[in-house]
Amino acid sequence: MTKQNSQPFLAVKELTKYFGGLQATNHVSFDILPQEVVSIIGPNGAGKTTLINLVTGVFPPTGGSIWFNHRRIDRLPQAKVNYLGIARTFQDLRLFTNLSVVENVIVGARQRVKASLIEIMTRLGRSKRQESEAVERSMEKLASVGLDKKAHLYPFNLSAKEQKLLAVARCLATEPKLLFLDEPAGGLSREEIRELSSFILTLREKGMTIIFIEHRMEMIMGISDRVIVLNFGQKIADDIPAKIQENEAVLAAYLPKMENRA
Amino acid sequence: MRQLSLAYQRVVKSRKWAGGIIVLILLLLPFLIGPYPTTMLVLILIYSLVAMGLGLLIGWAGQFSLGQGAFFGIGAYISGFLSVEFGINPWLAMLCSGALAGTLAYVLGKPLLSVPGYKVGFVTIGFSWLFHEFISRLEMLGGSTGFSGIAHFSLAGFTFDKDYQYYYVTLVIVVLFFLLNQNFVKSKLGKQAKAMDTFTGGSALAAKSVGIDIGKLKTKIFMIAGVYAGIAGSLYAHYMTHLDPTPFSVWASILMLLIIIMGGVKSTWGGIVGAAVYFGLQEMLTFILGSKAPMGLQYLIFGCIVSLILLFFPTGIMGFISRLHQQLKQDIPSSLPMRKGFNDKAK
Amino acid sequence: MLSLFLEALIPGLTQGCIYALVALGFVVLFSVTKMYHVMIGEFGMAGGMIGATLYAAGMPLYTSVIIAIVATTIISTLIWVAVFYRPFAKGASIMNLKLITIALTLVSVGIAYLLWGTNYKELPPFCRIEFNLGTVRIDPQAPWIWGVLLLIVAGLSVLFDHTLIGKALRASADQPIGARLVGINPNSMAFYAFVLAGALGGIAGIVVVPITMTYYANGIFLTLSGLLAAMAGGPNRVEGAIMGGLFLGVIQSLVGAFISSKYMTVITLACFIVILLIRPQGILGVKEEEL
Numbered sequence: 049m050t051k052q053n054s055q056p057f058l059a060v061k062e063l064t065k066y067f068g069g070l071q072a073t074n075h076v077s078f079d080i081l082p083q084e085v086v087s088i089i090g091p092n093g094a095g096k097t098t099l100i101n102l103v104t105g106v107f108p109p110t111g112g113s114i115w116f117n118h119r120r121i122d123r124l125p126q127a128k129v130n131y132l133g134i135a136r137t138f139q140d141l142r143l144f145t146n147l148s149v150v151e152n153v154i155v156g157a158r159q160r161v162k163a164s165l166i167e168i169m170t171r172l173g174r175s176k177r178q179e180s181e182a183v184e185r186s187m188e189k190l191a192s193v194g195l196d197k198k199a200h201l202y203p204f205n206l207s208a209k210e211q212k213l214l215a216v217a218r219c220l221a222t223e224p225k226l227l228f229l230d231e232p233a234g235g236l237s238r239e240e241i242r243e244l245s246s247f248i249l250t251l252r253e254k255g256m257t258i259i260f261i262e263h264r265m266e267m268i269m270g271i272s273d274r275v276i277v278l279n280f281g282q283k284i285a286d287d288i289p290a291k292i293q294e295n296e297a298v299l300a301a302y303l304p305k306m307e308n309r310a
Numbered sequence: 311m312r313q314l315s316l317a318y319q320r321v322v323k324s325r326k327w328a329g330g331i332i333v334l335i336l337l338l339l340p341f342l343i344g345p346y347p348t349t350m351l352v353l354i355l356i357y358s359l360v361a362m363g364l365g366l367l368i369g370w371a372g373q374f375s376l377g378q379g380a381f382f383g384i385g386a387y388i389s390g391f392l393s394v395e396f397g398i399n400p401w402l403a404m405l406c407s408g409a410l411a412g413t414l415a416y417v418l419g420k421p422l423l424s425v426p427g428y429k430v431g432f433v434t435i436g437f438s439w440l441f442h443e444f445i446s447r448l449e450m451l452g453g454s455t456g457f458s459g460i461a462h463f464s465l466a467g468f469t470f471d472k473d474y475q476y477y478y479v480t481l482v483i484v485v486l487f488f489l490l491n492q493n494f495v496k497s498k499l500g501k502q503a504k505a506m507d508t509f510t511g512g513s514a515l516a517a518k519s520v521g522i523d524i525g526k527l528k529t530k531i532f533m534i535a536g537v538y539a540g541i542a543g544s545l546y547a548h549y550m551t552h553l554d555p556t557p558f559s560v561w562a563s564i565l566m567l568l569i570i571i572m573g574g575v576k577s578t579w580g581g582i583v584g585a586a587v588y589f590g591l592q593e594m595l596t597f598i599l600g601s602k603a604p605m606g607l608q609y610l611i612f613g614c615i616v617s618l619i620l621l622f623f624p625t626g627i628m629g630f631i632s633r634l635h636q637q638l639k640q641d642i643p644s645s646l647p648m649r650k651g652f653n654d655k656a657k
Numbered sequence: 658m659l660s661l662f663l664e665a666l667i668p669g670l671t672q673g674c675i676y677a678l679v680a681l682g683f684v685v686l687f688s689v690t691k692m693y694h695v696m697i698g699e700f701g702m703a704g705g706m707i708g709a710t711l712y713a714a715g716m717p718l719y720t721s722v723i724i725a726i727v728a729t730t731i732i733s734t735l736i737w738v739a740v741f742y743r744p745f746a747k748g749a750s751i752m753n754l755k756l757i758t759i760a761l762t763l764v765s766v767g768i769a770y771l772l773w774g775t776n777y778k779e780l781p782p783f784c785r786i787e788f789n790l791g792t793v794r795i796d797p798q799a800p801w802i803w804g805v806l807l808l809i810v811a812g813l814s815v816l817f818d819h820t821l822i823g824k825a826l827r828a829s830a831d832q833p834i835g836a837r838l839v840g841i842n843p844n845s846m847a848f849y850a851f852v853l854a855g856a857l858g859g860i861a862g863i864v865v866v867p868i869t870m871t872y873y874a875n876g877i878f879l880t881l882s883g884l885l886a887a888m889a890g891g892p893n894r895v896e897g898a899i900m901g902g903l904f905l906g907v908i909q910s911l912v913g914a915f916i917s918s919k920y921m922t923v924i925t926l927a928c929f930i931v932i933l934l935i936r937p938q939g940i941l942g943v944k945e946e947e948l
Contacts, residue, residue: 613765
């Protein structure tokens with residue numbers, strides 16, 4: 049039991065990615081333990097989203113490897129990676145604008161009842177049970193983010209904050225063990241950031257591991273167990289928040305930007 | 311415009327009555343229009359079945375196929391062959407046709423659709439061509455002259471061999487598959503198909519990130535399209551009682567594509583509308599010219615109609631009608647926009 | 658044995674040249690515009706039918722041929738203006754345009770049927786020299802076809818490498834944004850590519866008439882063969898088109914001679930489909946970068 053807890057949940061080893069001649073990720077390595085809350089920070093273009101893309105299988109790395117639960121996942125397709133327990137949000141949300149709020153969640157919902165194609169098309173057998181289970185689970189997730197009353201609206205009816213919550217609910221429906229949040233606090237007020245932060249901690253209590261990319265200091269310093277700092281595709285620091293604030297390399301990378309923040 | 315909208319809303323409210331009347335008309339149709347137009351009606355239904363399956367593939371899986379003519383032919387030949395060689399009951403033969411066509415579609419579709427980069431259009435057109443060449447030379451199935459002696463459908467001793475009887479059989483089956491189609495569209499799979507369509511408001515990237523296996527879903531839909539075409543082929547065989555390779559050429563595949571695109575791929579009615587236009591055109595020309603119109607003229611006019619519709623109504627006839635319906639329902643006065651982008655905003 | 662082989666190979670090569678011509682038209686269009694259309698064969702059919710009709714009406718052979726090719730070019734210009742020219746095609750996506758070309762194929766077959774019925778039209782070989790390769794008789798039209806292909810390939814390479822417009826076409830193909838920046842209008846380039854493709858199709862169509870005659874539905878056959886050849890050979894490379902076309906012709910012929918003449922098309926088609934399945938970018942093609 050203890051052995052499992054101290055083994056890295058997610059291990060990234062010497063991860064490298066080239067896009068043609070451009071190196072987006074340069075031998076990045078780090079370990080994440082179960083139920084950690086880790087933030088990834090760095091100037092724009094440092095390769096943070098690329099890192100998420102690599103881990104979740106959007107494209108394969110040029111070099112290095114990615115391990116999740118002792119299983120090598122770096123060349124698996126996205127859908128498979130999600131199936132294994134990793135979910136992510138997008139910076140630009142990418143909600144399914146042609147589906148309603150609850151439908152957005154249903155399409156990804158993990159289920160116990162699985163109906164075959166014939167049953168689905170004839171609406172016989174297990175299909176009705178599958179549909180109702182999907183709706184039930186999705187409404188649960190929506191309720192957990194407070195959107196259950198708006199289930200039959202469409203994404204364009206929601207406010208910016210509600211859309212972000214929908215994005216998270218959509219992820220949660222896939223029953224992830226590891227969740228990547230790409231700039232979840234963008235455009236939120238201080239009060240909303242506090243709500244979001246406590247929500248993330250609740251997720252951790254339920255057993256999830258959370259990695260988020262952020263620029264907002266209150267969130268980074270507020271809830272991170274650790275902070276990983278990237279610059280020009282390289283990891284330049286990996287430490288607890290207090291130490292990061294004093295780290296010279298980090299300050300140098302950030303200095304022009306930090307004065308405008310928090 | 312407002313007057314029109316209010317009037318339309320009143321009509322929509324009395325939907326149940328309208329529906330009942332339509333069903334009645336449908337049932338009496340063969341007797342209203344006579345035996346020859348009824349044969350046209352049967353053909354319209356059969357072709358619309360193929361088109362329906364193709365519509366699901368294009369509209370929901372976002373995948374074009376120029377091979378439906380081949381699946382149509384495969385269904386027809388299998389059903390006919392089983393009926394003639396082994397005396398198998400037509401209904402059973404039809405099920406076999408559907409199953410075999412579907413299996414073949416799955417086998418062909420799985421490698422094609424699981425990984426992006428395959429030129430599906432070309433492979434399917436090649437497949438159509440291959441099938442036609444093959445079937446025209448296979449002695450066992452009569453080569454280019456084909457074979458006859460296929461049994462009609464029969465139920466409890468009663469043989470369906472009159473035109474209006476075919477009509478009812480075909481109508482029932484097509485309605486059945488129409489409903490199956492609707493069920494698919496409304497199900498979670500249908501929603502997943504919408505989610506993965508980046509062009510109409512979904513996002514393939516996001517769909518994959520929530521575990522939707524796009525390749526698997528596309529293959530399933532491709533298989534469904536194959537089944538639809540196969541069953542339609544069987545209907546055709548048992549209706550005509552004689553089969554030859556002519557209706558199953560590359561032209562047939564192209565025709566199916568044009569029919570469904572013109573009808574509208576996002577609507578289950580698209581296939582029916584498209585097929586009706588195609589066959590109806592033939593009849594109209596004959597009516598106008600007084601005698602049977604030369605085939606070239608029909609191609610010419612049909613081609614022009616399809617081109618015009620594609621230019622000005624890119625979502626097909628049903629696409630246009632459903633947008634009209636949305637606007638009249640909501641009282642929106644506007645010049646009807648023809649652009650594709652409109653669908654994303656108003657719902 | 659050797660003579661049997663040659664007897665099969667030569668006509669196969671000749672036919673392959675025709676496929677290669679159509680495939681070239683396709684590749685020219687595709688590499689510049691990343692789009693393709695199925696009307697190329699129809700231009701071929703038009704070229705062949707027009708030329709044959711003119712000749713039958715009494716016009717000298719060479720004049721008929723040249724006028725036919727010019728006519729094909731004019732027709733493809735008209736089609737471009739009617740369908741692809743911006744003001745008309747405002748709302749249509751690329752997919753729709755491709756579909757419109759399919760519909761137009763139907764229209765052209767219809768027109769051809771109305772003009773000429775189902776009659777076959779023929780032309781004499783362009784030059785009545787008969788010669789043999791050992792004991793193998795070579796169709797007098799064959800050297801013309803080979804010659805035309807070589808001429809066209811040479812012409813295209815001169816065009817693309819040494820003329821300004823050729824370079825502009827290539828620039829449009831490789832780097833559309835960069836090309837725009839230096840003032841090359843991609844629309845004009847697309848237009849030229851389209852017309853060039855049509856002309857190539859027309860040439861292919863008329864040069865084959867002395868061997869196989871032509872009729873109203875010939876277009877589809879040419880289109881399919883050319884497209885399949887181009888796709889299997891590699892749709893973004895001129896070498897791919899030529900190789901694909903020649904392969905198609907030769908394999909079909911050899912299969913017909915040595916394996917089964919009844920199923921030669923079937924087997925050849927199966928081979929090409931398999932090639933497309935194993936190597937979707939074509940044998941000489943370049944895989945597109947996935948992102």
